[in-house]
Amino acid sequence: MSTIYQHVSRRGATIIQYAKLLINLPLRDSKSSFIYRIPTAMSEDVSFGKRVLVEFGGQTREGYVIEIFHDQLDDHIKDILRVLDEEAVINEELLALAEWMADYYSYPIAWVLDLMVPGLLRKQKAEVYVAGIDEKSYQDLAAQGIVLNQALFTHLFRYGEIKKSAAEKLSKQEELEFLIKAGYIIRSGSYQVRRVTDPYLEYTSGPAEYDLEQLKKRAPRQAEALQYIHSRGKASWSDLSAHFSRYVLEALLDKKYIQAVYEGTDFQQTYWQLNHEQEDAIQAINRAVDEQQSRQILLYGVTGSGKTEVYLQSAIHTLQQGKGVLILIPEIALTRQLVEVFSKRISSLAVLHSAMSAGERYLEWMRIKNGEARLVLGPRSAVFAPIENLGLIVLDEEQETSFKQEEMPRYHTREVAAARSTITGAALLMGSATPSIETYYQASKGEMQLLKLNQRIGTVGMPRVSIEDMRVHSKKGGTGLLSTHLKTKIAEKLASRQQVIL
Template sequence: MTVVAQIGQILVDVPTMQTNDPYSYAIPAEWEHQLQAGMRVIVPFGRGHRMVDGVVVGVTDVTSFDGTLKPIEAVLDLSPVLNAELQQLADWLADETFAFRITCIQTMLPNLLKTKTEREIAPLDAITPAERATYFPDGTPRPFDPDKLDEATVAGLLKLQRAGKVTVLYHVKNQAAAKTTTGVAPLLPPDKLVEIQHAVAKRAPKQADLLAYLQGMTPSQPQPQAKVVKAAGVSSAVINTGAEKGWLEKSSLEVYRDPFHQPVKPTHPLTLNPDQAKAVAAITAAIDGDDTQNFLVEGVTGSGKTEVYLQSIAVALQQKRTALMLVPEIALTPQMVNRVKARFGEQVAVLHSGLSKGEQYDEWRRIDNGEATVVVGARSAVFAPVKNVGLIIMDEEHESSYKQDETPRYHARDVALWRGRYNHCPVVLGSATPSLETRARAAKGIYTRLVLPKRVNDRPLPTVHIVDMRAEMKSIGDSDFSTPLVAAIQARLDRKEQVVLMLNRRGYSSFVMCRDCGFVLKCPNCDISLTLHMDSHSMKCHYCGHEEAIPKVCPNCHSRKIRYYGTGTQKVETALQAQFPTARILRMDVDSTRRKGAHERILKQFGNHEADILLGTQMIAKGLDFPNVTLVGVLNADTALGLPDFRASERTFQLLTQVSGRAGRATKPGEVFIQTFNPDHYAIQLAQSQDYERFFVTEMAMRHQGSYPPYYFAVQVTASHEDEAVAAKAMYQIVAALKGDLSDQAIVLGPTPKAIARVKRKYYYQVVIKYKNEPDLKAGLEQIRQAAQIPARHGLAVTIDPEPMNFM
């Protein structure tokens, strides 16, 4: 090995003892000036020299160093998988969320880059004959396995990559990452093809057609056989004849997987109403001025927010910049993605967890290569490797699914705002019911508020009726459907209109209870009741997956009076079918949408009017736009109100407003029935009138009174262990350590067991700290995070959640 002249700063991925400080490794002389920050490498780590993955975060020249550095063992990429923006974002994210930099980097990369991948290097047109002979002697792509290549070869390939003369193809072990099809390329020069064409023209016209098409092709750019067949008007058999006669050669051609499984009909910009035009003008001015301005587009349901987004994206694209659009959940993605795809076609890439690993990877590569300039996706799409971003949009910004509930515990809104600052571009937050934090920032002038107060074409908001279920129970007994709702559903069925029914399942499900002794069947691993599933005739835990048979006798008192309580979607579906025997019902919940593409399939069936009633959980409340839906029913509006959660009223109001907005979106008027046991609660009363501004003022007063966000910041620290005493003791020690970092202005809640104290055989204890300005708190939490790594080896997990979505 020659003398080392460069050192690589490498973040290593060692789960047992993480650090944000990189380790120094010698860069072998053959790879000098080739390694760049953002590339992945393999390095020896520890005394045993075990090989671990790492990421280059810097390269320095050696000035003085005592001792011998271990050399980098292998280079996994020929070019960075993280661009400069995402490298800086990882550092910021680690600091903000009390996570390690390597964890943040892993979060940003597609799954395919985290698994064991096999790589091939393929030559491109720019390569010289000498280079081709040296590195690709048989003319085909070669495997890139650093373990089996000498350093000089890797160094040469790195140089070719930087010169744009080779490309890297990735394949997952045992499952090909790159999808291939048969490619066709001419083997003879055009003049020779013309000569043969004239010779065969009379006796084999189809062969002549193929020869004519081949003349216009570039030999180094194979085309998919399917394309040649269609364009030349010939059959596959004619292609085979051409290959046999030496006119063309067939090869394996890599193609991107298409997550859009059906073509979308193109659309054109619509005429804007004055409020929409004002919003687009304000956003356009910020794009034109490279202005880091943040907007809140607050528009009632059906006010045309999507058209504002689309026309703003068009402006960014005209300026040769890119656009990033976030939607909250996979269930919402199909309709929104289709609308963006219909407007911008092939420029659109989609990223969400519902795609296969291969599809995710292909879309990520299209974005990274600059082939896709509009990205639409759920939470993690905020890390898409788009460059030169001109606009970031976050639709339904109030949604809790934008917050990641495992490390790094980031909120996509904060990441979007960071990227807006980095790219000097506007960020647009849109919602009919903005989160209190966002609306409060708009009130302070931190965000510019753009209001869309009316529905498009002045369509009226639906009429909302509140049904007092306390009175109904006296007349109809224990039924899920009130008399007015039943009559309204029947009227819609008679008129061939459609109905959406939402079951608010949060914190509420079918459980089994003994009517003699009150015993509730609970999970042996978690402190929570088991849920009844009629399809599998079993009791299941939704936290750890434990499953057991439905009991016939009470395990406690041996009574046979053991019955199920609560309202699950399956139970409601059965009752609904009994009430309306001729109605076609579609159910949309976690169980019915487990399979890939199930959301889209159910919504497509409903959109094609293959069903009369769509029954579902909260996933049907948002973003759906079906013109024939004239009735929405909320079966149990107040289940979330009973939760020990300071956002319970806000979530209830948002959910009811959103689901009400699904009715009467076209020419037919809409009607909504909200069934509740709390008809006088302000969240339900104000959802009836869709009066967001009054709700905002009322709820802000409640938050001020209780010292909750947005008046205070909050951080939640949790400790968990299989032994309850260990978890509790750790939590008390953490609180004692933190108290030295806090002023007497901070409010400390706890330590206490969590609302569900035991999950997956582990006990959870927590403390919540509410504060306005605590300059020493961050450093104190950082120390706790570092110190927690040693007990973590013995099963004690400590997590820190900045700005938790709930305190449960």
């Protein structure tokens, strides 16, 4: 399904362009797709990976374009109503992952695709109406004596949509209901077309003092925007768009007062002293990254053995090869701690988690998609980050149950990460001091590579552990839940003003 191709009919009839779409419907066949005609005016805009708006069952729904072809099909095939994206929001790799999840978990594939697209891209505004027929059909109806509201349809054909409040000024409610029922217009939520490319706009030399004064008089909004950027050094397009129109920003770009820039992803080669186990583990992981054979590795390391440093140095090696890195963690609470560790050595990384606002997640998602951030860190939902040329996936504390998504559609991050590794060829590194039974069993059987870190970092040794047989305690006349030995040790520590955890 994920193959993109075009073919031309050999018939002598007019060749028309069509799109095959995945629409979010609760269908038994999770891969059911639907064909819609691409209007000539949209032929340059409709492409693989974009979302479009279509009429389905009397309602407007989003669909993902997965194929474009040319042919002559039934004249009754419906038209695409609107293109929702300027650029593709999914690529072939993510579509392949969605197909795998749809098969494995028995979900409609469009449900899975929705997990991969930021919610802000699907944000709806006020209720609007869009035309259910094109201009030619409107003229044909008029020739047959079926006269529809000219003012309403003139507006729809010119602007593509009309707000409900504006439509009610041009037509009575009874007429609108008739037009909806007949399919001549369609009730819809207004989907915002959003930029996927989000550069930073940076202040350059700016205008001379005289020119700045003239700018304040002739174009005060441009002057305000320039001062806004100058006071901050630089600001993102999304941030500026909340205060100034696109025309204001483009005018400043044309005048060379500001320039568009993208942040890099530099990293620093600063290493901690490694022990021989860490060195061996890093070498093995780097080989797996270089081979790009979807190798799975279990890093079985005791607490304090330096697994994070292994992750970090393997990530730097992967970035040096021009590949992307995905670090998955079990809890949002761990995000800040790991970001502090990684950001000291990697200057630009992206973070994705559900505690972020919709706008923050959207901006981070764009940075990843544009290649501005090659390392992504986050809990389970980050497994869908649109990283190109993925080389390494790290699943820290792989045994944690929080990697299971409990809401619909349900999935296990470890399974999805393994599938993404298979699709991309990326190495999958799973780390734990207490691995899950199934993962350790696979490693012990040779189904994945097993690396061990048995030593703690530095001079800190392993704690002494003793097991008390409470049956012996009872035979000696002991009572209660605590053994005599444990009570003695607690008393000793308290006497020396130390703390005890039970």
